[in-house]
Amino acid sequence: xxxxxxxxxxxxxxxxxxxxxxxxxxxxxxxxxxxxxxxxxxxxxxxxxxxxxxxxxxxxxxxxxxxxxxxxxxxxxxxxxxxxxxxxxxxxxxxxxxxxxxxxxxxxxxxxxxxxxxxxxxxxxxxxxxxxxxxxxxxxxxxxxxxxxxxxxxxxxxxxxxxxxxxxxxxxxxxxxxxxxxxxxxxxxxxxxxxxxxxxxxxxx
Amino acid sequence: xxxxxxxxxxxxxxxxxxxxxxxxxxxxxxxxxxxxxxxxxxxxxxxxxxxxxxxxxxxxxxxxxxxxxxxxxxxxxxxxxxxxxxxxxxxxxxxxxxxxxxxxxxxxxxxxxxxxxxxxxxxxxxxxxxxxxxxxxxxxxxxxxxxxxxxxxxxxxxxxxxxxxxxx
Numbered sequence: 001x002x003x004x005x006x007x008x009x010x011x012x013x014x015x016x017x018x019x020x021x022x023x024x025x026x027x028x029x030x031x032x033x034x035x036x037x038x039x040x041x042x043x044x045x046x047x048x049x050x051x052x053x054x055x056x057x058x059x060x061x062x063x064x065x066x067x068x069x070x071x072x073x074x075x076x077x078x079x080x081x082x083x084x085x086x087x088x089x090x091x092x093x094x095x096x097x098x099x100x101x102x103x104x105x106x107x108x109x110x111x112x113x114x115x116x117x118x119x120x121x122x123x124x125x126x127x128x129x130x131x132x133x134x135x136x137x138x139x140x141x142x143x144x145x146x147x148x149x150x151x152x153x154x155x156x157x158x159x160x161x162x163x164x165x166x167x168x169x170x171x172x173x174x175x176x177x178x179x180x181x182x183x184x185x186x187x188x189x190x191x192x193x194x195x196x197x198x199x200x201x202x203x204x205x
Numbered sequence: 206x207x208x209x210x211x212x213x214x215x216x217x218x219x220x221x222x223x224x225x226x227x228x229x230x231x232x233x234x235x236x237x238x239x240x241x242x243x244x245x246x247x248x249x250x251x252x253x254x255x256x257x258x259x260x261x262x263x264x265x266x267x268x269x270x271x272x273x274x275x276x277x278x279x280x281x282x283x284x285x286x287x288x289x290x291x292x293x294x295x296x297x298x299x300x301x302x303x304x305x306x307x308x309x310x311x312x313x314x315x316x317x318x319x320x321x322x323x324x325x326x327x328x329x330x331x332x333x334x335x336x337x338x339x340x341x342x343x344x345x346x347x348x349x350x351x352x353x354x355x356x357x358x359x360x361x362x363x364x365x366x367x368x369x370x371x372x373x
Binding site: 009015016023024026027031034035038047048050051054056057060061100104105107110111116117121128133135138143145149153154156158161164171172173175179180 | 210214227228233235236239240241251256263264295313315323326329331341342344349351366367373
């Protein structure tokens with residue numbers, strides 16, 4: 001993340017230095033302004049969704065939902081607390097319904113309450129990576145923004161892309177989940193081998 | 206169909222709360238209060254990502270990189286005209302939305318390019334934004350392979366979707 005950010009900033013500002021130096025600060029201010037506007041909009045949106053979540057929490061519905069989704073959640077996320085499982089099930093249900101803005105605060109809650117990575121608390125645990133990958137590959141079943149835009153642009157059939165779109169989003173999520181499982185298995189194996197070597201070395205010493 | 210999801214969701218939640226005799230109003234306020242707190246944590250990350258995205262777009266660097274990459278994308282079945290969209294989609298929702306609108310107004314919505322662009326936008330997420338925000342409240346600073354893996358998976362999804370657009 002840090003490296004990508006640095007690379008993009010450095011490359012873009014260097015280009016601007018030669019093409020249009022006055023546009024550099026202008027573009028940054030536009031971006032910063034957009035982020036503040038977006039943040040204000042998001043406070044409003046998250047305010048609504050976190051409010052609804054709190055009502056669901058007080059009525060016990062979120063516990064029920066978590067219980068229903070538990071088999072799926074446990075299959076993908078091993079060894080987390082019930083609170084985390086609850087956040088994860090809310091996050092996944094909101095994503096499926098296409099309510100990305102409702103899913104985000106649940107995702108933050110889930111990552112915040114997950115157990116730290118046992119090898120290094122400053123690094124992301126496999127479960128955190130799994131949640132990021134599932135959310136970032138977009139589980140959305142109904143991309144309402146795109147359909148709306150297509151209709152506005154005068155499309156004869158605004159929903160005409162849905163089939164390939166669903167295939168794309170499902171396959172990207174499946175590839176992502178498989179990738180996390182594979183990486184976890186690989187790093188786990190290497191970690192174990194390294195630890196075994198350490199033990200052997202200690203014994204011989 | 207999605208039109209009805211949100212109102213029905215609210216009615217259900219409120220009715221359940223009424224039936225269980227819970228104080229919906231104070232719960233709602235308590236939840237809404239945490240949104241303010243949350244956004245204060247998230248704003249710096251949001252700002253950093255969006256500043257970078259805007260500079261990337263305005264400087265023409267994104268267009269240059271797109272020009273460089275588009276033959277490769279053509280090769281795997283993604284129309285070259287969609288390259289900038291593929292590039293910006295993981296960075297910013299607003300930035301890539303304006304690229305999508307540009308594609309619609311230039312090439313139309315119902316041709317191959319328009320449909321592929323719809324698939325690319327509809328089937329992926331703003332990977333960098335999601336990653337920055339989800340971790341904004343934890344002490345984790347190193348995301349390990351999360352972002353590369355998410356990017357590769359989304360890209361493969363795009364390839365599959367665009368090739369299906371050619372068939373269906």
